[in-house]
Amino acid sequence: MAVTKGEEKGESSTSAAKNVLKANTNGIPNYELPWVEKYRPVFLDDIVGNTETIERLKIIAKDGNMPHVIISGMPGIGKTTSVLCLARQMLGDSYKEAVLELNASDERGIDVVRNRIKGFAQKKVTLPQGRQKLVILDEADSMTSGAQQALRRTMEIYSATTRFAFACNQSNKIIEPLQSRYAASTEWVRCQAV
Structure with missing residues (x-):
């Protein structure tokens, strides 16, 4: 590729x-x-459906106190888009340098955690007060167990400066030690056409 x-x-x-x-x-x-x-969609207000989750994300954006987040659900229902919208609203002009978006199905091994994610977490970025950098892992449930274990340690070390958002189809494929670090976890539902 x-x-x-x-x-x-x-x-x-x-x-x-x-x-x-x-x-x-x-x-x-x-x-x-x-x-x-x-x-x-660019902002959370642009997203249609999954009202409960979007409202929770709007509160996070308003308060600026983002926890680690797991959003799970069927493919194509807006999990990653919603996290990207949240990041834009929280980080404003700092968005481009303060967000690392990875597709874990393409980059799922331990080397990605050791090199790209850890390097990003170590990077100094000027952000609005009370904001942190954000690592978005799309299809996080496809990460190897070893990569998830390495990510656990990275999350512990850099939690003051970097937050993690997992978008996945099956949250039960995320190891328990990682799941326990997430304050917000939500299951998305596919919207039904009327």
């Missing part, structure tokens, strides 16, 4: 794609963003 320069710097694929479009000097995009990326 090809890696863009933005992804090498720790940007999400969405951010990297948008930067590629901006960098094109003739104003004509090299490709179109997928519909789901082009119209992805």
